[in-house]
Amino acid sequence: MSGDTAEPVPASEEAREEHRAVSEEIEDARWRYYVLDDPTLDDADFDRRLRRLEALEERFPELRTPDSPTQKVGGAVSTDFTAVDHLQRMESLDNAFSYDELAAWHARLARDGVESPALLCELKVDGLAINLLYEDGRLVRALTRGDGSTGEDVTPNVKTIASVPHRLVGTPELPVPELVEVRGEVFLPVEAFARLNESMTDAGKPIFANPRNAAAGSLRQKDPRVTATRDLGMVCHGIGARRGFEPTSQSTAYDALRAWGLPTSDRVRVLASLAEVEA
Incomplete structure (x- = not known):
């Protein structure tokens, strides 16, 4: 006997907007740290934003896309000329x-x-x-x-x-x-x-x-x-x-x-x- 699997909750417009805004803040912080050598967030602020993003994606799995900051390994930025x-x-x-x-x-x-x-x-x-x-x-x-x-x-x-x-x-x-x-x-x-x-x-x-x-x-x-x-x-x-x-x-x-x-x-x-x- 199998139990019913709960359907994922669709992300609200408010959740999508917060996810977009926090993602941009994280990407900008990574960019400034690794490329411009001009950090704008300390480690605690960066981690707090990343955890918030992970929480949103846990609640709304559709927001966890391949280009989300949670799916990227931190480190140096390189250009691949794709x-x-x-x-x-x-x-x-x-x-x-x-x-x-x-x-x-x-x-x-x-x-x-x-x-x-x-x-x-x-x-x-x-x-x-x-x-x-x-x-x-x-x-x-x-x-x-x-x-x-x-x-x-x-x-x-x-x-x-x-x-x-x-x-x-x-x-x-x-x-x-x-x-x-x-x-x-x-x-x-x-x-x-x-x-x-x-x-x-x-x-x-x-x-x-x-x-x-x-x-x-x-x-x-x-x-x-x-x-x-x-x-x-x-x-x-x-x-x-x-x-x-x-x-x-x-x-x-x-x-x-x-x-x-x-x-x-x-x-x-x-x-x-x-x-x-x-x-």
Whole structure:
């Protein structure tokens, strides 16, 4: 004779929210301790949060997922460069090396039915293309461009870049979307490049040929603690997949990115005509 097995109690919305918040606190504490060498919680506070998480998962087993902090072994963080598909393909830009080529591109727009469009102009940053995925405002993944469809997961390294927010903030006019892929460029400022090559020379190591190579090499470190020493920056220049936000133009997308706390270029102008671009 067998007894009835009690069904698991479904987690309430309040329990889910507490589990999410405590998980983020634990992950952030681990990150700051192991990668940034800047602990924000003492051992007792950390253990207290971990025990609370375990208690929630004991009561609501559905919360005990493979990515829960309770299922991870504490220790150094490393980057594995796992291949992951972008939610929306990362396209490449066309080149125009003369005004005539730019005018030909503008004429193609007219033939395609785009009449007299406003033109957004900005400086191109020579770095490494990156794709950030935010879900409910939280940075959950960062991928290199790869072949446009599939990139390499470099999330631990990108999280060391000071200008990349781990959590977005919204405004009443521009609330944080449910999901958004943010495209941009990781770069190494010229001054940081000079300091890096000086330190490489002092250490008897080969120097980098240019800032772009240095940025790529710095982002492709297995140990994110190395990346954290490189003073990388990022500038955003596009949006991929999204839910809960639909920009009407590139400039309105930039307005939203800035409002959410993401870095955008301050060298951007919207011009009314091709003649203004030439001027």
